[in-house]
Amino acid sequence: MFRRKNSSSNNDESVEQQHERKINELRASIGPLSGRNLHYCTDACLRRYLEARNWNVEKSKKMLEETLRWRSSFKPEEIRWNEVAVEGETGKVFRANFHDRHGRTVLILRPGLQNTTSIDNQIRHLVYLIENAILNLPEGQEQMAWLIDFSGWSLSTNVPIKSARDTSHILQNHYPERLAVAFLYSPPRIFEAFWKVVKYFLDTKTFHKVKFVYPKNKDSMELMRSYFDIDNLPTEFGGKATLQYDHEEFSMRMTQDDVKAAKLWGFDKNQSNGCSGAEVAPDPECLAPPVSG
Incomplete structure (x- = not known):
């Protein structure tokens, strides 16, 4: 009898109430926070980790703790433009001066304009711009959109497989639910072989956010226009x-x-x-544990 009553009371909870309870459970499970962690681990942040792990608190906690360790060593919030500016000289990745129809920040990626050879610096540059895109999100918006232009792309300018794997790992494991959609605009046929390898690095959720758009395909262009105002969208993207x-x-x-x-x-x-x-553990002087992505 008690079990039936208890189960019925759980059913009476709205989805939002269930989510609120899960957020509180996750917060309790990660323990006291201070320093940057306290600032970072907002309810919205915890919600993203829970969404990425289908609201499983234990899996979300594991994911969050891995991010905290990564941020503790990589320190993405400490990267400054002057440290990565050389990577941006050709405009291979930059934040657009417009938003999509949902108010999301837009990053434009042009892999054909690759200008350096250090994978580590390339990743630092991309992480800097992801952080910058988040910094410039309007109130109430959590996600960004990516527009990828393949003009000038060839196997010689191609991102090495290791770099693609590391980038996808950082994006989906340390910035969960930050990417709303990524449009790959008019990729060349030769890209298909590269994509067959890269797609195995993506989890299901991230994979479904990647959209291939071809200028001569009416449906894919309509999808593009459902996300962007045609007057804001560059000619390179139709x-x-x-x-x-x-x-x-x-x-x-x-x-x-x-x-x-x-x-x-x-x-x-x-x-x-x-x-x-x-720091990953509270420092006696700084009292500042790890930060979450």
């Missing part, structure tokens, strides 16, 4: 706008955003005392 990347102007925007990021993470107050606040 729109009417002119895409111009000005490295000097973009660098000024990023430098201004670095000031914004420093304020957000408290670096403007704390950096001088040497307390980074991103």
